[in-house]
Amino acid sequence: MTDETVTFEKMNETSLSHQQQRAFQPEKLSAPRDFSKPSMLLNKDANSMPIIIEIGAGKGKHALSFAAAHPNKHLIAIERTRNKFEAFAKQAELQNLANLIPVHADAIAWIVHAIKPKSIAKVYILYPNPEQHNPNQQWLNMPFFEFLLSRLQEGGEVVLATNIEAYMDNAVQQAKIVWQLPTLRQPVASDSQRTHFEVKYLARNEACWELIMQKPEGYQTRFDNWVASF
Numbered sequence: 001m002t003d004e005t006v007t008f009e010k011m012n013e014t015s016l017s018h019q020q021q022r023a024f025q026p027e028k029l030s031a032p033r034d035f036s037k038p039s040m041l042l043n044k045d046a047n048s049m050p051i052i053i054e055i056g057a058g059k060g061k062h063a064l065s066f067a068a069a070h071p072n073k074h075l076i077a078i079e080r081t082r083n084k085f086e087a088f089a090k091q092a093e094l095q096n097l098a099n100l101i102p103v104h105a106d107a108i109a110w111i112v113h114a115i116k117p118k119s120i121a122k123v124y125i126l127y128p129n130p131e132q133h134n135p136n137q138q139w140l141n142m143p144f145f146e147f148l149l150s151r152l153q154e155g156g157e158v159v160l161a162t163n164i165e166a167y168m169d170n171a172v173q174q175a176k177i178v179w180q181l182p183t184l185r186q187p188v189a190s191d192s193q194r195t196h197f198e199v200k201y202l203a204r205n206e207a208c209w210e211l212i213m214q215k216p217e218g219y220q221t222r223f224d225n226w227v228a229s230f
Contacts, residue, residue: 017219018179024143026226031113032105040074040101041114049074049099050121055107055139056080056128060088062194066124067100073121075100078107108144113228115151123148123158127197130167138167140174149179149215150223158213161188163201168209175213184212 040051052070054077057063063077077100079085085104092102103110131137139145139160152158162168168185175181188208193199201208 015220016222017216018146018149018221020143020146020178022143023222024147026112026147026223026228029109029112031228032109035105035110035113037114038076038101041116041119051076051119052122052124053111053115053120054078054124054126056125057088057102058084058195058197060091060102061196062124062126063088063100063102064091064095064097065194067097068095071097071099073099076103077101078103078105078110080104080106111148111151116227117150117224118153120151121153121156123152123156125158126161126195127163127201128160130162130164132164132166135170138170140171140179145179146221147223147226149219150221150226152215154215154217154219156215158215160211160213161194161198161208163197163206163208165207165209168211171211175211179213181213182216183214186210186212 040049050073052066052073052075054063054066054075057077057079058081060077060079063075067073067075077088079088079102082104085102089102089104092100125139128139129137135141148158160168160171162171172183172185175183186209188198188202188210190202192202192208198208
């Protein structure tokens with residue numbers, strides 16, 4: 001078998017580092033249309049630079065500013081909505097940042113097919129849809145979050161931001177009780193301008209929160225040896 005072959009073996013539930021009972025099923029997800037891996041993920045020598053992922057990049061405000069401020073880090077910024085992505089891609093082309101890769105795709109399917117275990121340094125999920133009428137679709141409530149953690153390096157972080165206190169309260173509870181992760185919850189600085197949503201909320205004097213979750217050393221998931229086949 002090559003390292004691009006599915007090598008999924010269901011682990012004994014007692015060996016897992018979390019309490020999520022429902023198992024994600026990555027083998028059932030097809031690759032996104034026109035899928036191809038960025039060269040940085042194919043060239044092992046290129047991975048000396050940390051790889052960051054942003055899920056739900058919108059029109060790219062955070063992605064563009066982050067990539068410009070951190071030329072020593074690769075950022076893959078994923079956006080599913082076409083009109084937002086097109087606006088983002090236009091600005092990315094103008095700025096021509098070598099360390100930024102905009103991706104138009106569903107983030108879950110793209111991550112399943114593109115990202116190897118323990119290869120990501122940080123994941124940003126900034127102001128996601130709160131899914132108030134469908135809480136099972138909130139990121140920390142989904143079985144996919146286990147797969148996302150399997151792609152994260154030990155010591156790597158997931159950064160979640162929201163202006164909805166109930167969303168943050170649930171995320172903190174899930175992170176601590178279900179996912180067994182060290183967490184830091186803190187208010188977003190009033191002058192922060194990472195996304196268009198953040199600028200709007202803070203201008204209205206709304207409170208915004210940030211949750212930083214760190215993957216501990218030795219953390220085990222069902223997907224630590226799972227890679228997609230091609």
